[in-house]
Amino acid sequence: MSEMKKIKNLKEFSTSADRFEGANLLCPGCAHSIIVREVLNATNDDLVLSASTGCLEVCTAVYPYTSWDASWIHIGFENGSTAVAGAEAMYNALKKKGRLKQPERNPKFISFAGDGASYDIGFQWISGCFERGHNIMHVVLDNEVYANTGGQRSSSTPIGGSNTTTPAGTHSYGEKQNKKDMMAIMAAHGGPYVAQVSPNKWKDMVKKIQHGFSVDGPVFINAASQCCTEWKFDPKDTMHLADLSTDTLAWPLYEIIDGKELNITYRPKNVIPVEEYLAAQGRFKHLFKDEYKYLIKEWQERVDSNWAYLNRREEARV
Amino acid sequence: MANTGWDEFEIGAMLRSFDGKIDDIAGTLQEDRAYSQNNSFVASVADWRIEKPVFNKDFCIDCQFCWIYCPDISIISRDKKMIGVDMDHCKGCGICVEVCPTNPKSLLMFPEHADEEAELAKWPEKDEEKK
Numbered sequence: 001m002s003e004m005k006k007i008k009n010l011k012e013f014s015t016s017a018d019r020f021e022g023a024n025l026l027c028p029g030c031a032h033s034i035i036v037r038e039v040l041n042a043t044n045d046d047l048v049l050s051a052s053t054g055c056l057e058v059c060t061a062v063y064p065y066t067s068w069d070a071s072w073i074h075i076g077f078e079n080g081s082t083a084v085a086g087a088e089a090m091y092n093a094l095k096k097k098g099r100l101k102q103p104e105r106n107p108k109f110i111s112f113a114g115d116g117a118s119y120d121i122g123f124q125w126i127s128g129c130f131e132r133g134h135n136i137m138h139v140v141l142d143n144e145v146y147a148n149t150g151g152q153r154s155s156s157t158p159i160g161g162s163n164t165t166t167p168a169g170t171h172s173y174g175e176k177q178n179k180k181d182m183m184a185i186m187a188a189h190g191g192p193y194v195a196q197v198s199p200n201k202w203k204d205m206v207k208k209i210q211h212g213f214s215v216d217g218p219v220f221i222n223a224a225s226q227c228c229t230e231w232k233f234d235p236k237d238t239m240h241l242a243d244l245s246t247d248t249l250a251w252p253l254y255e256i257i258d259g260k261e262l263n264i265t266y267r268p269k270n271v272i273p274v275e276e277y278l279a280a281q282g283r284f285k286h287l288f289k290d291e292y293k294y295l296i297k298e299w300q301e302r303v304d305s306n307w308a309y310l311n312r313r314e315e316a317r318v
Numbered sequence: 319m320a321n322t323g324w325d326e327f328e329i330g331a332m333l334r335s336f337d338g339k340i341d342d343i344a345g346t347l348q349e350d351r352a353y354s355q356n357n358s359f360v361a362s363v364a365d366w367r368i369e370k371p372v373f374n375k376d377f378c379i380d381c382q383f384c385w386i387y388c389p390d391i392s393i394i395s396r397d398k399k400m401i402g403v404d405m406d407h408c409k410g411c412g413i414c415v416e417v418c419p420t421n422p423k424s425l426l427m428f429p430e431h432a433d434e435e436a437e438l439a440k441w442p443e444k445d446e447e448k449k
Binding site for chain 1 (some may be wrong): 333336343348355356357358361366382387389390395396397398404406407413414427
């Protein structure tokens with residue numbers, strides 16, 4: 001059981017038996033469950049899962065139903081990662097004492113959380129897990145907003161986004177702070193593997209998840225989760241938005257090994273102007289008014305300089 | 319158990335996903351699992367739909383794009399073949415239609431009340447202008 005599941009192509013992948021069930025209450029077109037499926041199907045091993053408070057948690061555990069076919073726990077907004085880390089510590093202790101009933105099984109410990117529960121509220125707890133070096137994986141479903149509670153800004157919300165607590169209007173263009181660079185922060189913790197993924201690049205995602213399972217130590221996965229409700233686009237366009245985010249480099253795909261070695265894992269053949277990514281979402285529509293158009297230019301400059309930075313990091317190997 | 323109110327539980331009560339013991343969930347397909355009444359698999363969100371996807375297997379190339387990108391585990395693929403849509407769990411988002419690469423598409427959205435046989439009979443022809 002402990003050897004890695006072989007997934008050569010999508011046809012082979014499609015023989016997986018899903019361990020996440022339908023009739024959950026996520027919005028139609030929500031990218032959360034696409035990401036969860038891609039993560040869970042990447043392994044055949046047993047799973048110990050947690051979800052911090054957020055869309056995923058409230059929509060998959062509505063009494064009397066559960067959508068999870070594996071051990072699953074939810075405690076609070078902040079401590080999903082710590083709950084899984086505790087389970088991992090107990091597993092290791094029992095293993096050491098020889099008290100596991102099925103020692104040949106090799107469970108995977110995964111904690112799911114939204115950007116609110118990772119970038120803001122649960123940050124200290126994830127930081128603690130990384131510092132203690134638990135063998136867990138923390139997956140962020142980053143939809144750049146507190147979507148569950150009605151669209152308040154989080155520290156992951158990018159500049160210019162109109163949210164309920166930072167609405168755009170005559171006096172404001174919306175969110176004024178830039179998105180927190182969570183990847184760099186987690187890499188600085190010295191974890192063995194930190195990676196950014198997007199659901200449209202499933203093969204890249206599965207490769208990174210499996211690499212995350214194979215390393216010993218805490219793994220941080222930052223997944224772009226397109227939110228049709230709060231980003232204001234048609235539910236059918238979820239994958240189109242994901243394609244735009246990776247091809248405009250607004251969401252570059254890369255990994256950082258041991259906090260140092262940075263590898264860019266996807267280089268778009270034709271880089272699209274970031275304007276197209278912004279234009280596809282209702283939350284940025286005010287940026288196309290004359291008085292706020294300068295922000296689009298700033299967006300492009302920010303994306304370009306970030307891409308240049310990533311390329312230089314990749315070259316320098318430091 | 320499913321008839322018990324959420325505040326009528328004894329402390330330590332368990333809601334299980336399955337009735338009985340399953341040793342290898344990852345190796346057991348959905349039709350072979352003994353789902354309990356507490357698994358959302360037994361529920362339905364079919365009444366969320368305004369439009370439904372209709373699958374035309376004549377044009378399907380089994381690329382499985384719809385399977386991987388379906389958020390609701392509603393595309394049923396067995397032995398590397400796409401065999402249909404799970405209408406109890408489909409919410410009608412339309413992602414499967416958008417990602418379908420065939421020409422004409424093998425999945426199209428129709429109003430919920432549309433007759434599947436009739437729509438299949440007048441399926442669009444190949445669009446020559448498209449690459």
